[in-house]
Structures are given as C-alpha cells and as structure tokens.
Amino acid sequence: MADVELTIAPCKTSAGLPYQHLHIQITADNGLITPVDLKGLNLPKTLIPSQGVVIEGKAPIWLYGYLVHACHASAWVGCFDPRLGGNFPHSGGAVVIETHSPLVDVGQVIEVEIPDEFYSA
Known part of the structure; x- marks a missing residue:
C-alpha cells in the first residue's frame, strides 16, 4: 500500500523492558488516506510477537484501530501520547491498551522515547 508506510524499530522502555516501536507515516x-487504503496493509515482517508494540504516528x-487489531498477538500493545512523557525531547507515554503479559497492565502508562529515525519536529 503506497499511501501508508509502517516502520518498526527495536527499543527499550526507560525501565529496560524491550518493545517494538511501530511508526505510521502517511505518504x-x-x-490523507481513505478506509479503502486498509486493504493490503500489513505489519512489517520483522515484528516480534513475543515483545510489546507501541504504535505512534x-x-x-480507524487506522489505529486496525493496527491494534493486527498487533493483537503481540505481548502487549500501547498507543503513544506525547503529553504523557518526561521533560526531555522525543519523550511520551505509551498507554497500554491490551496485554497478554504479566509485565504490564491495561491502562498503565510506560515512559518511552520516539526513536531518532522517526522523530520529526
């Protein structure tokens, strides 16, 4: 799908928990995209389901809804919110919205940083 690019990067939370940062880029x-753009949109093949995923972009x-569903098999899924981060550049909070892991809870805010390659001022 040419109008949406999904990129994954391995990361660790500030507490050292490994996760994958899934960056959304509308190209x-x-x-703008339309719902028909969901057809043929797939997660990156490098996604590791044994780790959590933070979706950002x-x-x-409705695209976030689609991606949360697509990431369901992952250990946990969080959505990035820049308002919930620390006082340093590129930070934010990942709100855990589903989990299969005892390491995180639904509703937990995990402090994370946007990887440099995805940051746009």
Whole structure:
C-alpha cells in the first residue's frame, strides 16, 4: 500500500523492558488516506510477537484501530501520547491498551522515547 508506510524499530522502555516501536507515516501527497487504503496493509515482517508494540504516528483513529487489531498477538500493545512523557525531547507515554503479559497492565502508562529515525519536529 503506497499511501501508508509502517516502520518498526527495536527499543527499550526507560525501565529496560524491550518493545517494538511501530511508526505510521502517511505518504500520500495530500497527507490523507481513505478506509479503502486498509486493504493490503500489513505489519512489517520483522515484528516480534513475543515483545510489546507501541504504535505512534499521525493517522486517523480507524487506522489505529486496525493496527491494534493486527498487533493483537503481540505481548502487549500501547498507543503513544506525547503529553504523557518526561521533560526531555522525543519523550511520551505509551498507554497500554491490551496485554497478554504479566509485565504490564491495561491502562498503565510506560515512559518511552520516539526513536531518532522517526522523530520529526
């Protein structure tokens, strides 16, 4: 799918918990996508289901819903919120929205940083 690019990067939380950062980039010239763009959209093959996933990027809520469902087999899934981070650049909180792991709880906010390769000021 040409209008959405999904990129994954291995990371660790500030507490040392390994996770994968799933970055969403809308690549359409006008910056917009439509629901039909979900057809054929797949997670990166390098995603490791035994780890958690933090989803981040500027995208419609229905794309986030699709990606949360697609990541369901992962140890846990969180959505990035920049308002919930520390007082340092690129930080935010990942709100855990589903888990199969005893290491995190639904509703827990995990402090994370956006990897440098995904950060855009």
